[in-house]
Amino acid sequence: MVGPEIERLIQLLSRLPGLGPRSARRAALRLVERRESLLIPLAAAMAEAADKVKTCPVCGNFDTVTPCAICADPRRDASLLCVVEDVAALWAMERTGSFKGRYAVLGGLLSALDGVGPEDLGIARLVERARDAAVAEVILATPATVEGQTTAHYIADHLADCAVSVTGLAHGVPVGGELDHLDEGTITAALRARRRF
Amino acid sequence: MVGPEIERLIQLLSRLPGLGPRSARRAALRLVERRESLLIPLAAAMAEAADKVKTCPVCGNFDTVTPCAICADPRRDASLLCVVEDVAALWAMERTGSFKGRYAVLGGLLSALDGVGPEDLGIARLVERARDAAVAEVILATPATVEGQTTAHYIADHLADCAVSVTGLAHGVPVGGELDHLDEGTITAALRARRRF
Structure with missing residues (x-):
């Protein structure tokens, strides 16, 4: 019809x-x-x-300019490299306005089930970027899921012989979050990472 | 960004x-x-x-042929004219497969608040169509809301001197509906229209 x-x-x-x-x-x-x-x-x-709209050959972001506006911006801190799962995560980081470094977009997460291996995510190229003398810290901002953390550990292992510090996002109570609505894992992580008031 | x-x-x-x-x-x-x-x-x-895709000049349906496939189909019963609010309602009627007549799409409902009058809905043209000798029954299938029923009453008043019977959809318990989840108005309507078992 x-x-x-x-x-x-x-x-x-x-x-x-x-x-x-x-x-x-x-x-x-x-x-x-x-x-x-x-x-x-x-x-x-x-x-x-x-x-x-093209994929930035440097970081994997989407933009109409090549390299993307973030990679091309001289005011962005080249010593900080933030690893994210996808462009949606990159945009989420950018919305905070609190990160002034550069990115590496993986385009996925390691998954034996879905047949996604390190070569699909360009991890060798990421390690190559991290060897650049300008990079001092790699922030692993993959999601706090099993696959996200597996991917983060894999990348951390391969960055072991680079002269960079490797960090991850903190776990804890979301801002505005009520304990009653949070899962036990998050509360346990927030408790373990408790800070002096 | x-x-x-x-x-x-x-x-x-x-x-x-x-x-x-x-x-x-x-x-x-x-x-x-x-x-x-x-x-x-x-x-x-x-x-x-x-x-x-064009608007059918006869009934208001969307189609790539003019008039639309429903209006042009000689197997559709020209004695039944079903008045619906919009093309979404027409599609919903068609999905049932149980209506074999033709349609008149109003393109809205009477609303003093939104400044929608009878001329915006082409009601004069609808009355004209209902005067066609082939039309025996006009089914007012506007929604069971205040505006839908106001519009139905207005159309019924203007069809009073046409030689057609004017009907409306039955109110009642939706098929598969539990009484506990229904509003009082629907239960009252279903009770009033109760049928011998």
Whole structure:
């Protein structure tokens, strides 16, 4: 009952995170309803992004300039190298405004199950970057999951003979977090890392 | 920190139903990550929909043919005219597979607050269609909300001197619905419309 063009639009939209088959249908309808103000501009914005946005060959960030604006910014501290799982994590770090170093985007995490090995994540290249005399500290900011921590340990092992200090993000109670809503692992970590008040 | 192209993509995506600012950012990232398999095909599908999908001048449905496939289908019962709020409601009716008549899409509901009057919904044209000798019954399938029922009553009043029977969808317990989860209004309506077992 729906034409093949709309069917295809729904099918592609349903592959976006956060949109299931039902909400993809609603999104497709909204797009067709707002042809001039939404459908045409969004199609153009996507075509432009496909045309212009590239992966930074240095850090793996997405940007329209090569290398990306962060890698090219001389005010960023070249002595700090922050290792993140993906560009979403890089953006999350940037939103804090509290990190002024540079990044290495892995593009995934080590996973025997999914067949992701060190070569898929460019870890040899990362170790090469860490050997640069300018780099003093590598911050392993992979997620606090089993795969995230396995990946962090693997990278730390391979950085052992580099002249850099290797650090990781602190575990603890999230700002604004209530103890009652936290898992035991987080509370245990926060207790172990307790500081003088 | 995000280029203007990605910023614009996020901003447009966040106007889709079901995507807030946070999920629009995730969707934009997914698109850029899957440039070949998702971003380019979706941009093309949107451009094609913008180019080909039209509003049916007879019923208000969206389709690539004019009039739409439903209006043009000689097997559809021309004696039944179902009035729905929007194309989403039309699609919902079609998914049931149990309605074989034709539609009139209002494109909204009467709302003094939002300044939506009868002329915005093409109600005069709907009354004109109902005067066609082929039409025997107009089914008012607007939502069971205050605005939906106000709109239905308004249309029913204006169909009073047409030679058609005017009906509405039944109220009652949804199939699979538990009484404990239903509002009092629905239970009252289901009780009043009770049928011999």
